[in-house]
Amino acid sequence: MTIPIDWTVAGPATIVLVGALVALMVDAFYPRRTWLGSGLPATVAGVVATAELVRGDATGTPFAFSLVVLVGTLFVVVASNVMNFENAMPPGEYHFLLMSAAAGALLMVGARDVVTLVVALELLSLPSIALVGLRQGDRDAIRAAWTFFLVSVVSTAVTLMGVSLLYGVTGTLDYALLGRALVDPAVPDGVVSVAVVMTVVGLLFKLGAVPFHLWVPDAYGGASVMVAGFLSAVSKAASLGALLVLLSVALPAAQDDWQPVVAVVAALTMTVGNVGALRQDDAIGLLAWSSVAQAGFLVAPAAVVSSSYALPAAAQYVAVYALANLVAFAALAVVLRLRGSTRLDDLRGMARNDPWMGVPLVMAALTLAGFPPAVIGLVTKFVVIRPVVDGDHVWLAIIMGVNVMLGLAYYLRLVVTLCERPVGEPYVSPSPPISVRFAKSTVLIGAAALVVLSAWPDLLLSHLP
Amino acid sequence: MIVAALAVPFVVGLLLVLGRRFVSGRAAAWIGVAATTVSLVLVAAVWEGREGVSGEVDVAWIEPVGARLHLGLTAVSWPFALMTAFIAVLCCLWLVADDTSPALVGLVLVIGASALGVFGSLDALLLFVFFELALVPMWFVIAWWSDADRDVAHRAATRFLLFTVTGSALLLVGIVVAAVEGGSLELTALRPTAVAIVLITLGFAVKTPVVPLHTWLPDAHSSAPTVGSVLLASVFLKLGTYGLIVFVLPSDHLGVVAPYLAVAGSVGIVWSALACYAQDDLKRLIAYSSIGHMGFVVLAISTRSEAGLAAAVFGSVAHGVITGLLFFAAGSMKDRYGTTSMAGIGRGLYGRAPWLAATFVLAAVASLGLPGLAGFWGEVLSLRAAYDVGSVLTRPVAWTALGLALVGIALTTAYVVRAVRLLAQGEPSALEADRDLGRREVVVMGALVAVVVVLGLVPQLLLDLYGPVYVGVAR
Amino acid sequence: MSRRWGYVGLTAVLAVVVAVWAVPEVMRHGYFGRYVGASRPGVDPPLPSLSPDLFLFPQAAQIVLLAVGVGLLVQIYSTAYLGRHPRYRSYALVIVLFLLGMIAVVGTTNLWVLLVGWEVMGLCSYLLIGHEWETAPARTGAAKAFLVTRVADLGLVMAIIVIGETYGTYDIVGAQVAQADGTRHATLIGLLVLVAVIGKSAQFPLHTWLPDAMPGPTPITALIHAATMVAAGVYLASRLFFLYADSQLVLTLMAGGAAVTMLMGALFALTSSDLKRALAWSTVSQLALMLAAVAAGGAEAGLDHLVSHGVFKALLFLGCGCVMLAVGSSALSAMGGLRRSMPVTFWTMTIGFAALAGLVPTAGFFTKDSVLHAIEVATDGDHGLAPGVARALLVVALVTTFVTAAYATRLWVLTFLGPVGADRADRADHEVREQPPAMTGPLVVLAVATFALSVGQPLHLGTGLLSTAVAGAGVATVLLLARRGSALDRSPAPLTSELWLDRPFSRWVPAAAAPLARGVVDLDRDAVDVYPRGGAALVAVVSRGLGLAQTRNVQRYATVLAVGVVVIVVVGVVLR
């Protein structure tokens, strides 16, 4: 007798989890305060899991989001060698938590059952919280972790309440069965709408959508830069994937309940995020708010998930967004390590006096803004607006358009600051740690990928769902 | 060929920006002249006749969204492209000087190439990419090479960019709607709905600009360096009118926006003329006058008629050369006197720098639409189109617009005469910096004067593209 | 000196070319020229072109000959008059450009070419009035002339557009062909043409620019503001007459305007204290007479008078230039007693004044006679004009004839006879001499032409006798007054201040324009620009508010979250 297990979904997650354990073991038996000890197994696990994912016959949305999650995790792991493992960050725990969260992210995307979803959500959340607070002896980090933790558990509780109600009205938590059960006219509408909305809250929280966004600037600001990158890219991609699957498979019958909610939330999120970003003087804070705004763009196709364009659009958008955001965060991590600050004033002229980090930052900012020469950013903006229009939400599309403008206002500020003539010589750490080279090369590879995709967007658009 | 016409200036421009340390400004400008001349020759040579598409290139690009690298020139876009390439050559020529920054030449090339790309695109998404591509370089040109105060220039540049991007964001939404409806991004296959037409119109109206969306323009034009002003006026505004011609004019839903366009265009003529009358800064005056000229173009577009189409294209091209000439003349004065304030330049330029004054006066009267010079035909065809009402407007609207336009022409004369009186005439107040046109200025302005006169005397050069036989309206 | 004669040579070449082309046409009979292409009434006309489409009918040939002839004489005259001026070159070249414009207006059937010529003349007029741009009157006069004529020219532009839309062609001959099937839009076209004509020919109420154009060099006044450009309005009115001949309204308006203008101009000329300005008013009045002929259906008479007036008015202005140069002013008070010192000028100008007064046997008499005859014929009511209007017009014309004779005599007396004027008497050192041959030569030529043009002119005995009597009365009245020792300068205030008709143009419009323009600029900044600025301010405020919301207090965050959920749930349920 065998238990039917879909290894195309479970395989990569298992590999990642194994990698997490191995990393912890290595650190336990070979404790060195460098990246190499535990980072290497984590990297290997990431590569193997990616290979396994690509080898498997998974297709469509889960594949796309899993790929984004895995590549993003790999990126974070490799770029993490910029971190101060010598003093502040325990490498073994770091990599273990990172890989655990990644496994949670993978499971979330693959979940076809609300129980799995909830467990995976927690598997993603709890290590993430720990990651945020992991930096030793840092008040900001622990405060950020506390904020993140409390808001997170509250939203989890709300989600669980929603799930329990959903179970109460349908008697099942399997996506497919839920989808069928909700069609039944006997199901009480009011309860369903409350239950659906509460269920979705947890995922919207992870995405950082308004009004569940307040933790984002604090957590990103307090966490290590690469952890913030992980949260903004991997965690969001996974939550979006899970949200899309949940809405399209389990809850299509309740579309009337969640569609306006999700659409309004998307519109609010992008607007609030962009407006909030306008006044930021720190590049990290700017990216934090910008990632709130981007969450709005990510959620928008979820509102019109019935459109045939929606799933590919979300996947393609999140892929480009994740890549650009990771490039930006990694570059900023390097800058923070070398210059000790990510304030915009301290970044002045970086594209001139440090082009290997400055130009990728420019490219990433332009991609996020959706502005040529980062054509890929523009094309994905087009792609993400298309389902919204196709789903007859032209008003939302217009708000998205206006937000493209709002976004440009601060991305342009970043770009201009980077390109300006530098004032004086920048402070550079006298003896840069060797490990930064790995991070630098990841940044360059990421930026090169953005350039290649800009020149030929078809590479991405034709091959991701 | 058309790919080369785009790629040569683009690549050369990029190289100049990157290699700005390794080349002198003068050499960079000559390289720019060479690159743009190649581009101009290619654009001119690619022409195959007004029926059909010249130099068509059609390659798959982004399959999933149906976007193609589809380039080609039509009877509508060819004049625009030709004018752009020509202006780009002149801008580079203008920069042949010792104090030129190579990066500026590079940006000018990139901007010119992007504008050419817009005119050459037959795919909406590709067009949009080119449309946006020029904006950030333009920001740098305005903000960094401005003669104005740094903060003022930054503000003006940012205003310009945000206005334009707001427009283009709406435009993007409009294109998406049209593409979803039409099932393809080919310009000919777009099926804009009424909503899409409103969005697209708004998008291009900001760029054109149509009153009341014009407030970015005077700041940007007056802050920009000479070549920046020329590019903005001659090329960038044309992106707006071209877009209106290509997207809005052929649409079935033109009627939704046409009355507003007609009235806004004609109100703009009067409004800008009045604003011009109170200006002291020459560049601001020219900037405001552009709004008026674009008003004629917009009015013509809103009628959708053979004459209207011809008026729109002719008006755009004529405005490009005339306003380019005006800005070059203003730039000459700026070079000499360090200001473009008419009070600062002083009176009696006829006596102090006769040829400069004569060029300026010629450009000014061309700008007021004197028959026999290029500015006239666009205006008169607009008037004819408005009188004829066309196929979408109602007679009261069209004739109201016509009346406003006539008032505007009269006011235009008034401010041109005032400017001539304040600058060219009067007791000469001799300044140290007085000197007549240099060789570079003679070449640049001479070329433009020649075009202004030739287009004025032989309008058929352009109008023959749009005879009654030309049925493929605007496509 | 030789360089100056180069421009004369250029003009001469132009004149010869035109002569070779035009002289045979003067003799030709038969009206329609060649016309290629079909007019399509009601169909959109083709897009405009500037194909020359040269064609001259006999009277047009006369006008073009007059233009180049006077132009050539003026160039010769200018070599002496303005030869030492530093900007002689641009001056001479603009004259040539002007002549080309005039040829374009008269010598084509393509309305667009006509328009181009028309506006080029306007531009040249502007440039030449403003030739002395260092002086304020020249600048003001130039600006005013350009503005007024250009506003009026919009009428012509619109007329051409309407003609095109009505008859499907922009060709005059083509429109005539099409019009044979029926006239349409006559009133509209007529009114638009009338606007253009009123502006260009300085008719009431757009007449004030012409006297103000007098700061221009006097030869230019002779050429442009007397002989040719202002007359082009009359030419246009008669050339397009067939298009609006059916419109009683247009004809009545034209007749009324002409009546007002001719009498008013003559009265202003009678009371003017400045020789040049008086001649300018005289031009206004005479142009009105020509338009009266056109309105009465006597276009040929009008054009004949145009040619003869062109000759003798050019003569008068050039003579005026000689006198001005001699005494250093154009004020009548500086003249007087020039008969002996400037004999050639005296005799030629006497002929000119005689022609202006309409005395036999000058050309002025015969052509004015034709005009009066044409108006008289129109009193029968068969020529479009209502009989009453025509009769009133005839009466006004006769009164004008009287006044014209009177002011011509007055000017003649004050300039050449009588005592030396007060202004000049003070300056004893200023010796008055006859001008060089380059200036007097053209006078003589024009004086001869004033007689020569009489040859072959028709004579209408009734009106001829009547007008001669009226004119004689006018001359006699003034001579009698002068004999009695009257200073001939008493005139009522309304006339010397020209009825304050200039107020709207010189004061009200400029006074209104500047504040209006400033208001628009202010509005543009403070009202139109509100939405972007307001948007930016709003976004800034919201942005600050969002920043303040980041209190780092977890419980507030959780509260927002909880309230958010409640709101969403409530809205979600209520919305359903």
Place this chain on the structure above:
Amino acid sequence: MSLLYPLLLSSALFGIGVYGVLARRNAVLVLLGVELMLNSVTLNLVAFDAWFADALHTGQVLTLFTIALAAAEIGLGLAIVLALFRAVRTVDVDEVGR
């Protein structure tokens, strides 16, 4: 037994939990509030499971998971509170944010 009673109880628990999270100033008590919210969910799930007599016992399965999750959360939460206390010398939520 009517389904109403456990649901009422669960609602009350959830409400008290929310109040605890939002209003208590002591971090540990805030954690307790969270715990109450999670427990109300488990109560719900069990009640529904019994009501449906679910053959798969989905509700009970999720209840078990929820208990585990709650334990993990509290574990993590207490760790954070501990670290927080070490860092800022207080467990007063208002003080922590300052």
